[in-house]
Amino acid sequence: MSTTSRPPVRPELDGCVAKLDRAEEIFKGLYEEIRAHPEFQQFELILRPNEDHSYSVLVARPHTLPRLDWGIRLGEVVHDVRSSLDQLVAVLVVEAGARVATNHQFPICDDPDRWSKEVNDRHRLESVDAAHVTTIEAAQPYKRSGFRSLAAVRDLSNTDKHRVIPALRINLQGRPSIANPSWVVPATVSHVRIPDLPPILEEGAELARLNLSWLHGIDQTDGRIHLPDGTKPDMDLQLKAAVGFGTAEGEPVLMQEVQAAISDCRLLLARF
Numbered sequence: 001m002s003t004t005s006r007p008p009v010r011p012e013l014d015g016c017v018a019k020l021d022r023a024e025e026i027f028k029g030l031y032e033e034i035r036a037h038p039e040f041q042q043f044e045l046i047l048r049p050n051e052d053h054s055y056s057v058l059v060a061r062p063h064t065l066p067r068l069d070w071g072i073r074l075g076e077v078v079h080d081v082r083s084s085l086d087q088l089v090a091v092l093v094v095e096a097g098a099r100v101a102t103n104h105q106f107p108i109c110d111d112p113d114r115w116s117k118e119v120n121d122r123h124r125l126e127s128v129d130a131a132h133v134t135t136i137e138a139a140q141p142y143k144r145s146g147f148r149s150l151a152a153v154r155d156l157s158n159t160d161k162h163r164v165i166p167a168l169r170i171n172l173q174g175r176p177s178i179a180n181p182s183w184v185v186p187a188t189v190s191h192v193r194i195p196d197l198p199p200i201l202e203e204g205a206e207l208a209r210l211n212l213s214w215l216h217g218i219d220q221t222d223g224r225i226h227l228p229d230g231t232k233p234d235m236d237l238q239l240k241a242a243v244g245f246g247t248a249e250g251e252p253v254l255m256q257e258v259q260a261a262i263s264d265c266r267l268l269l270a271r272f
Contacts, residue, residue, distance in 0.1 A: 007270035012091055016084045016269055023080035024262050030073045031255060034243050039063045041169060041241050043201065058208040060201060066167040074167075074245055074258065075160035081261055082106075082157040085150075088269060089125065089136075098127035108154040111142050135271050139264075147268065149261035155247035156258070162248065169201040170244035170252050199252055201241050 009017050043060040050057055085106035093100050107118035118124045125133050141151040159165050193209040244252040
């Protein structure tokens with residue numbers, strides 16, 4: 001994992017930078033620990049017959065359970081990133097000669113209507129210089145020049161307020177690929193149906209349906225095995241997935257997005 005860039009920031013924002021430094025420190029430790037546990041990203045693939053044995057179902061079984069402490073530590077990361085942005089607003093309010101109040105907050109919006117509500121109705125940037133408001137709006141996720149990663153920080157931060165952020169296995173493949181399953185299992189495969197997979201891979205996820213004719217009495221001298229009647233072997237394969245984290249909105253967030261948010265916030269601070 002590369003270190004995020006550190007553009008120069010004026011001294012008044014040193015507290016904001018310190019928050020990002022702490023976020024990056026925790027993130028690096030979490031990232032390295034996840035890398036040290038690749039089994040979390042792997043599944044064993046189990047082949048099971050359906051109830052009437054008309055076809056077989058390939059399902060996923062994870063090797064390990066999610067780590068609760070990973071979500072706790074990611075919550076600390078997003079808290080520091082989020083509070084860095086809120087502290088930026090506080091500095092701008094004070095510099096405008098006003099007093100910081102509970103309504104002041106760095107808005108993170110997905111569309112112009114939400115921006116208008118946060119700024120005009122909820123007064124998130126009250127007293128902040130108009131030029132700074134323009135700069136903050138330009139950084140919004142809905143803007144072409146904005147930082148999409150800020151939306152991930154907002155969603156994770158909102159989730160962390162109410163529960164531990166769950167660690168998830170994220171599907172990056174769309175649908176699994178099965179290379180000639182008749183080579184893997186002692187059966188003749190007449191049909192394979194492979195569905196699109198959801199973005200979050202959970203235990204028991206159906207990866208494929210296969211019509212199989214099991215082969216019995218196979219000569220072992222050619223390297224294949226003889227199966228007793230009624231035996232249904234497992235397919236000991238692995239499906240690799242990326243580690244991500246869940247939000248209350250239901251959208252999974254990858255580690256790379258959190259790292260991008262730290263870097264983007266450093267770039268944002270340098271604009272003031």
